[in-house]
Amino acid sequence: MPINIITNTEGKLLNFAGQFSSILATNGMASSISGLTQHKIVPESLYVVLDEGSDPLLANPSSTRFSELKTLALKANSVLWVSMRADGANSSSTADMNMVQEVAKWCVDNLPPVRDVIQSATVFQDGTLENMDAQLFNGAVRPKRIGTLNLHSAFAGDNLEFFVMVSSAAAILGTKGQARYNSGNSFEEGFARQQLAAGSKTHFTTIMPALIGGSDADTTGPERRQMLFRQGATIVEFDEVISLVEYALIVGIDPNAIPNDETYNYPFFTDILQTKDATASTDDDAQQAPATLSQKLAAANTPQETYDVVSEAVTTKIRELIAIGLDDLRLDVPLPDLGIDFLVAIEIKNWIGREFEAPLQTNVLDQVQKSDKNHELVQVNGHPKHGFDCCAASEELPILPLLDLDTVLDLYFGAIKHLLTPPELEHMVTLLQRLSEPGGIGRKLHARLMDRFNDPSIDNWLFKPYLETIFTGRNYPVSPFSTFAGSDTLSNFPHRQAERAAIISLAILEFKQKLESGRLEPTVIGGRPQCMYHHGWLFNSFREALPGIDEMRKMPSENYIAVLRRGHLFKVNLIDEQGQHVPFAKLESTFQAILDKVDDDSWVGILTADERDSWAEMRQVFKNLSPENKRYLDMVEGAAFVVSLDDGAPTTPFERMKSWQLNDGFNRWFDKGLKFVVYSNGVSRSIVEHSIIDGITRNGVDEIKLEEYTCQSSPAINERITHIRARYLQETSIIGFTTWECIDFGQEYLQRHKVPAKGIFETMVQLASKYFLGENHPCWSAISMGHAHKGRPEIIQTYTAELKAFCDAADDSSIEAQKRQILLFAAARSHVANVNRVQQGKGYERTMSAMQTVLKEDEQMPAIYNDPTYISMRPHWLMTGSTDLGGSGGGEFGMVLRYPDSVWVQYVVDAASAKFSIVTGRDRTQRFSS
Numbered sequence: 001m002p003i004n005i006i007t008n009t010e011g012k013l014l015n016f017a018g019q020f021s022s023i024l025a026t027n028g029m030a031s032s033i034s035g036l037t038q039h040k041i042v043p044e045s046l047y048v049v050l051d052e053g054s055d056p057l058l059a060n061p062s063s064t065r066f067s068e069l070k071t072l073a074l075k076a077n078s079v080l081w082v083s084m085r086a087d088g089a090n091s092s093s094t095a096d097m098n099m100v101q102e103v104a105k106w107c108v109d110n111l112p113p114v115r116d117v118i119q120s121a122t123v124f125q126d127g128t129l130e131n132m133d134a135q136l137f138n139g140a141v142r143p144k145r146i147g148t149l150n151l152h153s154a155f156a157g158d159n160l161e162f163f164v165m166v167s168s169a170a171a172i173l174g175t176k177g178q179a180r181y182n183s184g185n186s187f188e189e190g191f192a193r194q195q196l197a198a199g200s201k202t203h204f205t206t207i208m209p210a211l212i213g214g215s216d217a218d219t220t221g222p223e224r225r226q227m228l229f230r231q232g233a234t235i236v237e238f239d240e241v242i243s244l245v246e247y248a249l250i251v252g253i254d255p256n257a258i259p260n261d262e263t264y265n266y267p268f269f270t271d272i273l274q275t276k277d278a279t280a281s282t283d284d285d286a287q288q289a290p291a292t293l294s295q296k297l298a299a300a301n302t303p304q305e306t307y308d309v310v311s312e313a314v315t316t317k318i319r320e321l322i323a324i325g326l327d328d329l330r331l332d333v334p335l336p337d338l339g340i341d342f343l344v345a346i347e348i349k350n351w352i353g354r355e356f357e358a359p360l361q362t363n364v365l366d367q368v369q370k371s372d373k374n375h376e377l378v379q380v381n382g383h384p385k386h387g388f389d390c391c392a393a394s395e396e397l398p399i400l401p402l403l404d405l406d407t408v409l410d411l412y413f414g415a416i417k418h419l420l421t422p423p424e425l426e427h428m429v430t431l432l433q434r435l436s437e438p439g440g441i442g443r444k445l446h447a448r449l450m451d452r453f454n455d456p457s458i459d460n461w462l463f464k465p466y467l468e469t470i471f472t473g474r475n476y477p478v479s480p481f482s483t484f485a486g487s488d489t490l491s492n493f494p495h496r497q498a499e500r501a502a503i504i505s506l507a508i509l510e511f512k513q514k515l516e517s518g519r520l521e522p523t524v525i526g527g528r529p530q531c532m533y534h535h536g537w538l539f540n541s542f543r544e545a546l547p548g549i550d551e552m553r554k555m556p557s558e559n560y561i562a563v564l565r566r567g568h569l570f571k572v573n574l575i576d577e578q579g580q581h582v583p584f585a586k587l588e589s590t591f592q593a594i595l596d597k598v599d600d601d602s603w604v605g606i607l608t609a610d611e612r613d614s615w616a617e618m619r620q621v622f623k624n625l626s627p628e629n630k631r632y633l634d635m636v637e638g639a640a641f642v643v644s645l646d647d648g649a650p651t652t653p654f655e656r657m658k659s660w661q662l663n664d665g666f667n668r669w670f671d672k673g674l675k676f677v678v679y680s681n682g683v684s685r686s687i688v689e690h691s692i693i694d695g696i697t698r699n700g701v702d703e704i705k706l707e708e709y710t711c712q713s714s715p716a717i718n719e720r721i722t723h724i725r726a727r728y729l730q731e732t733s734i735i736g737f738t739t740w741e742c743i744d745f746g747q748e749y750l751q752r753h754k755v756p757a758k759g760i761f762e763t764m765v766q767l768a769s770k771y772f773l774g775e776n777h778p779c780w781s782a783i784s785m786g787h788a789h790k791g792r793p794e795i796i797q798t799y800t801a802e803l804k805a806f807c808d809a810a811d812d813s814s815i816e817a818q819k820r821q822i823l824l825f826a827a828a829r830s831h832v833a834n835v836n837r838v839q840q841g842k843g844y845e846r847t848m849s850a851m852q853t854v855l856k857e858d859e860q861m862p863a864i865y866n867d868p869t870y871i872s873m874r875p876h877w878l879m880t881g882s883t884d885l886g887g888s889g890g891g892e893f894g895m896v897l898r899y900p901d902s903v904w905v906q907y908v909v910d911a912a913s914a915k916f917s918i919v920t921g922r923d924r925t926q927r928f929s930s
Contacts, residue, residue: 003032003045003048004032004042004045004047004048005032005033005034005048006049006050007049041076045078046078046080047072047076047080048080097150097153100153104154115159115161116161116162116163116164117151117152117160117162117163117164118164119147119164119165119166120165121143121144121147121148144167144188148187151163152191156202158201161202162204163195164206165192165204165205165206188206192204192206388533389518390532390535390536391789392518393522394529398787398788398789400460400785400788400789402449402461402462402847403841403842403844405442405446406436408446408848409436409844411844412845412848413432415797415800415844418804427867427869428870431863434862434863441860445851445854446851449461449854452465459789459790460789460790462792462847463790465849465854466792466846466849466850467552468549469850471543472552473548473550475611476611476898477610478543478609478612478671479665479728480896481897481898495682496588496682497681497682498592498595499588500684501563501588501591501676501678502584504643504684505587505643506581508640508641508676509559509575512538512539512640515535515536515539520532523786525786528787531787531788533789534790538673539557539673540554540556540558540638540639540640540673541554541673542555542637542671542672542673543673545608545612545613545615545619546616547616547617548613550612555637557640558639559573559574559575560574560640561640561641562636562642562672563591563594563642563643563644563645564668565594565598565645566599566601566602567602567603567605567666567667569636569708569709569711570594570707571635571639571707571709591645594645595645604622604713604717604721606666606668607622607717607724608670608671609665609668609670609724618716618717619633621716622711625712625713626712628710628711629712636669636709639672641673641675642669642674642675642676643675643678644668644678645667645678646667646677647680648680649679649681650679650683653737653738653739653917654736654738654925656685657737657919659677659679662737663732664725664729664732665732734921735896735900735921736920736921736922736923737917737919738918738925738928739917740916741913741914741915741916742914742915742916743913744913745912746909746911746913747911747912748911755829756831756832757909758831758832758835758882759829760824761882761907762803762831763803763807763824763828765779765880765907766798766799766803766807766827769877772903772924773878776807777877778799778872778873778874778876778877779879780795780797780798780845781795781796781835782795783795783835783838785838785839794845795843795846795875796843796844796845798834800834802823802827802830803827803830805826806820806823807827852865875897877901877903878903879897879905880905880906882907882909897919901920902920903918903928904919
């Protein structure tokens with residue numbers, strides 16, 4: 001059935017309509033968006049009216065809007081009216097009641113008697129009871145309480161046969177963090193029981209599904225699903241919910257119809273009315289029941305007895321959640337070192353909160369040893385105002401720690417010692433001893449970093465050294481070697497090129513405005529809110545090429561974009577003179593006019609793909625050549641972001657990657673912080689992950705005036721362009737890309753076997769690299785430190801001793817399968833423990849690299865940094881990574897390493913699968929994935 005979404009032609013409802021249309025497209029349903037008067041009414045279509053709800057629609061029957069909707073209701077067979085009230089419900093219940101009565105009166109005057117009412121109102125706001133006031137509590141409860149009472153009051157009568165309320169099983173499962181939501185659900189159930197007990201002729205039923213497939217709770221990720229599963233929830237599809245409603249309308253739900261097979265004796269079924277026979281228990285049963293944890297704690301008479309009870313309980317719980325032997329579970333080992341992943345940490349946190357009534361944040365578990373710090377679990381943090389808006393979600397400013405030099409060197413040595421031959425091992429010990437000599441150069445360099453750490457004017461000691469060491473201080477081109485690309489979400493209904501460009505531009509503009517107004521919620525990874533500092537560099541920023549070390553430039557906020565078409569540069573405003581978003585249709589027409597205008601090619605943008613020192617020199621030559629060229633640079637460098645309109649229609653993963661990064665460098669401006677590319681078939685890509693709104697359609701078309709920025713060239717510039725084009729094509733033509741998906745083997749399956757999913761998939765990659773490269777090499781992974789203020793990724797050597805033991809034994813048939821399984825599980829846990837340690841701030845590589853940046857000109861570089869053994873352990877052969885941000889764009893990511901013989905692997909673990917992106921030599925990609 002065709003679906004037509006009727007809404008305003010601008011504003012937030014239009015954006016919501018676009019998201020709604022995108023969801024429909026993802027599920028294989030086509031839809032269109034239009035204003036009410038702009039659409040020819042087709043009776044067979046479904047019309048979804050999105051109403052902003054501030055003006056009660058039926059309160060003014062003489063209005064044009066009322067007349068238009070009445071016409072729609074009379075001509076169309078199916079109309080769904082959705083009131084999008086921003087506050088969930090009016091604060092005045094009288095006003096709400098008047099509105100409902102107007103609806104009831106209209107139904108009496110225009111429709112047959114109303115026999116069925118289905119109430120499904122919700123304002124979903126998570127929160128525990130102790131963290132809310134009366135206003136917040138009532139805001140979430142009112143739609144279910146007042147809304148239900150108003151509907152019943154308006155429609156109750158002899159003609160009303162059924163009153164069905166769609167609620168949630170969360171009220172029965174007892175999710176503490178949904179106290180407001182659950183209160184409304186409980187009211188609906190109690191209301192239904194009260195009406196039935198009063199002998200009402202109307203049949204009252206409350207449908208309480210636990211987890212609806214495709215809902216937010218289902219699609220936000222495996223972590224949330226697993227938490228709900230452990231609470232007793234199961235996935236119910238929408239068609240099953242509809243079937244429940246139909247069943248309730250026909251026969252109702254009677255507890256006496258449930259067989260007496262102990263099914264409803266599970267805790268989450270105790271809300272179902274039962275007979276005394278079914279629930280009675282004997283004295284013998286009561287006597288045989290084991291003591292609960294609360295009873296054991298109450299019976300403890302000394303602190304030591306209490307400690308023993310807690311230790312036993314925690315140990316038992318951990319063994320229930322991870323596959324680990326009792327001998328390996330020592331009480332003096334920190335929890336992260338056990339290889340506990342985020343899902344298990346969440347479960348332990350929730351369990352501690354329930355059993356000990358000691359709520360805590362998940363990241364507290366990263367810092368607690370079970371042996372003597374249990375008291376820390378119940379401490380209450382203060383609420384200091386640290387003054388950094390980028391970390392507003394953190395009560396205290398999360399400072400990136402600096403470890404002492406001995407700890408750094410011990411961590412580094414522990415990460416690589418199993419990879420060294422005996423002579424190399426002895427040599428490395430000597431190098432590290434020299435670096436740590438009292439009064440030596442290593443101590444001096446580390447002391448300078450410590451001075452930065454203690455300097456109150458420096459809020460992140462590593463930020464500047466990191467930036468210069470890893471990025472701005474390196475002379476090699478920013479593309480293809482410093483660019484990370486990922487496909488945007490692939491729509492089932494491809495857009496036109498200009499249409500897709502307009503959708504992306506308006507969506508990212510809204511993201512930008514949310515960010516700049518402080519309305520953007522922080523990303524949360526592993527239970528930690530991420531610092532938002534770097535988000536500010538997404539827009540109106542560029543990397544300026546300078547001799548020696550580049551500079552990152554943040555320009556004043558502007559809401560225009562730079563559009564590249566065949567290398568020609570255009571300025572497109574996203575905000576009109578009145579400060580409003582440019583209408584979608586006008587923006588689409590602007591992009592289309594640019595596509596229609598340009599026929600010839602300009603290669604000026606390839607200059608940004610040159611080596612940085614060379615580009616720094618040529619940039620000044622270009623800028624000084626004419627005022628026109630300066631204006632050209634100022635415009636593109638000050639733009640909010642760049643949109644490139646490319647020829648070509650990539651359809652396969654390799655074609656998309658080739659178009660993103662492995663191309664000839666045409667129609668790009670690589671210095672820009674944020675860039676989007678849109679192809680002729682509507683496929684788009686971005687260098688960062690962002691939300692993309694699909695489905696917005698055309699409206700009216702205004703007159704388009706293009707503002708093109710031209711520039712002048714010179715023989716020297718043209719010669720350099722020719723050189724860069726040849727070098728760029730040579731570098732990218734030998735690189736290949738492929739994707740591989742592991743089906744029916746994902747987070748949920750591995751969780752059932754009590755092993756960390758990412759650890760298993762990391763082990764798979766290491767084993768594959770052994771067969772691919774002939775032997776295992778050092779492998780490095782980037783680990784997010786974004787939870788620290790201005791934190792940047794740390795890298796760690798992930799081929800641990802446990803991974804080596806498994807890879808050495810994996811294909812050795814003389815070793816029993818059970819023994820190899822034990823080695824596999826130990827390898828997986830070692831990877832998670834390795835990552836956990838780094839996320840606690842116990843990294844080593846970035847500190848060792850930063851020490852080089854504080855070396856003075858008259859000082860000699862420590863011998864270790866130029867030593868062949870140290871260099872052989874550096875990133876080269878293999879880099880892996882796993883993102884926690886989901887599989888947008890089908891999980892296609894790409895980054896090119898500087899070594900053609902290297903392998904870069906990124907994997908995304910979903911509930912029932914894992915998706916891999918692989919970059920290596922073009923003739924080697926398929927062999928690695930097979």
